[in-house]
Amino acid sequence: MHVRPTVAAYLAAVLVQEGRTADAEELARFAESHAWEDDIVTQVMWRVARAQVLARAGEAAKAERLAREAVVLAAPTDFLDLQATALLALARVLRAAESPEAGTVAAQARAVYELKGNIVGAGWAARLVETAPAPE
Numbered sequence: 444m445h446v447r448p449t450v451a452a453y454l455a456a457v458l459v460q461e462g463r464t465a466d467a468e469e470l471a472r473f474a475e476s477h478a479w480e481d482d483i484v485t486q487v488m489w490r491v492a493r494a495q496v497l498a499r500a501g502e503a504a505k506a507e508r509l510a511r512e513a514v515v516l517a518a519p520t521d522f523l524d525l526q527a528t529a530l531l532a533l534a535r536v537l538r539a540a541e542s543p544e545a546g547t548v549a550a551q552a553r554a555v556y557e558l559k560g561n562i563v564g565a566g567w568a569a570r571l572v573e574t575a576p577a578p579e
Contacts, residue, residue: 448477452488456528459495468496487513487525491532498539510536527555527564534571546575 455470474489490513497506510533517529530552537545553568 445479445482448474448479449482449485449488452478452485452492455492456488456495456532459492459499464496464499467492471496483516483520484522484525487517487529490516491529494532494536498536503536503540506536507533507540523555523559524561524564527552527559527561527568530555531564531568531571534568534575538571538575541576543576543578546572546578549575 451470452474455467455474458464458467458470471489471492474485475493478485478489480486490509494506494510494513497503497509510529513529514526514533517526520526530548534545534549534552537548549568549571553565553572556562556564556568
């Protein structure tokens with residue numbers, strides 16, 4: 444069983460939200476270097492974590508690229524929580540960059556979370572929709 448990279452990627456995503464970006468970065472790098480190429484969950488989650496670390500560090504372009512990669516990787520799966528998590532990470536990255544697209548992407552994340560029945564995730568996305576920059 445090859446679960447350590449997956450656990451590291453999920454923990455990295457949690458640590459970013461706790462403001463522990465150095466720890467999150469370290470775990471995301473571990474997950475990236477140890478994940479199997481076809482392990483879509485881990486490939487998505489290390490990108491989710493790393494994108495948010497980069498966004499907090501002011502590296503908007505790199506952050507957005509990784510977050511969009513996560514969305515593309517998650518999209519063809521039937522794992523709705525993974526899809527919504529990737530969308531929410533992209534929305535957070537876009538909000539950090541003050542992009543007017545943040546609210547639209549957060550609303551997409553909310554819809555996917557609601558489809559899954561994940562009310563906690565839907566709440567996170569709803570709060571982001573409320574605080575996102577207004578569309579131009």
